[in-house]
Amino acid sequence: xxxxxxxxxxxxxxxxxxxxxxxxxxxxxxxxxxxxxxxxxxxxxxxxxxxxxxxxxxxxxxxxxxxxxxxxxxxxxxxxxxxxxxxxxxxxxxxxxxxxxxxxxxxxxxxxxxxxxxxxxxxxxxxxxxxxxxxxxxxxxxxxxxxxxxxxxxxxxxxxxxxxxxxxxxxx
Numbered sequence: 001x002x003x004x005x006x007x008x009x010x011x012x013x014x015x016x017x018x019x020x021x022x023x024x025x026x027x028x029x030x031x032x033x034x035x036x037x038x039x040x041x042x043x044x045x046x047x048x049x050x051x052x053x054x055x056x057x058x059x060x061x062x063x064x065x066x067x068x069x070x071x072x073x074x075x076x077x078x079x080x081x082x083x084x085x086x087x088x089x090x091x092x093x094x095x096x097x098x099x100x101x102x103x104x105x106x107x108x109x110x111x112x113x114x115x116x117x118x119x120x121x122x123x124x125x126x127x128x129x130x131x132x133x134x135x136x137x138x139x140x141x142x143x144x145x146x147x148x149x150x151x152x153x154x155x156x157x158x159x160x161x162x163x164x165x166x167x168x169x170x171x172x
Contacts, residue, residue, distance in 0.1 A: 031069040032079060037061045039159065057164045059090060063157040066148070073147040077154065080110060080141040087160035091134035094158040100146045101156065106139040107132045113141050 040058040054060055062081060068074050083089045094103045104113035117132040142156040 031067045033065045033067075034081070035063050035065075037063070054087075054162050056162055059159050059161045060084075060087065061093075061157055061159050063155060064142075065153055065155045067153045068148045068150055071150050073149050075144075075147045077144040077148055078141060079156065080139055081158070082110065082139045083137055083158075083160050087162055088135040089137040089140070090159035090161050094140050094142075095156070096142055096144075097153075097155040098144070100144065101154065102143040102145060103156075104141045104143070105134075105137045106141070107136050108138065110139040110141075113139070 037060065038054055038058055039061050040055075041053075062084075064079055064081060066077060066079060068077075089105070094105075096103065102115070104115050105117050106113050107117045107119065117137070118129040119132045119136070120127050121130050122128075140156075140158050142154075144154055148154060
């Protein structure tokens, strides 16, 4: 039975620099808290003792909460989180607590992002672009459109799943 530890170190979060209301650069923001929760274990009272060990088929929820600790409003806040190695992004699970947050995905370890990444496939000898399967996403990025007031928070999250044992289907 394959087990991996639930590591926040896997949540290598990058927050880009933001502009403050007076037009100056705020510099790198460090007002971000990242947490991970084994959703499958949390729902199963018999698994409480192994809640930090992720087992095949388990789903882990990664939650990032950015708090603007500056006295001024900031804008152009963007944060990025890789899908931890060994886990697969769960389709449709990325969200934020504000409607003005754009969610994008990468399938190339963060070199490029798109709301709907595509891959090139060959069908009947012709190359075509098709949506990439969500299980191939390597990174998730949230871009806040607009200002974030002083002491305000933006929360973003996504789910990732440890694939089931070999031979079992993994949700895409």
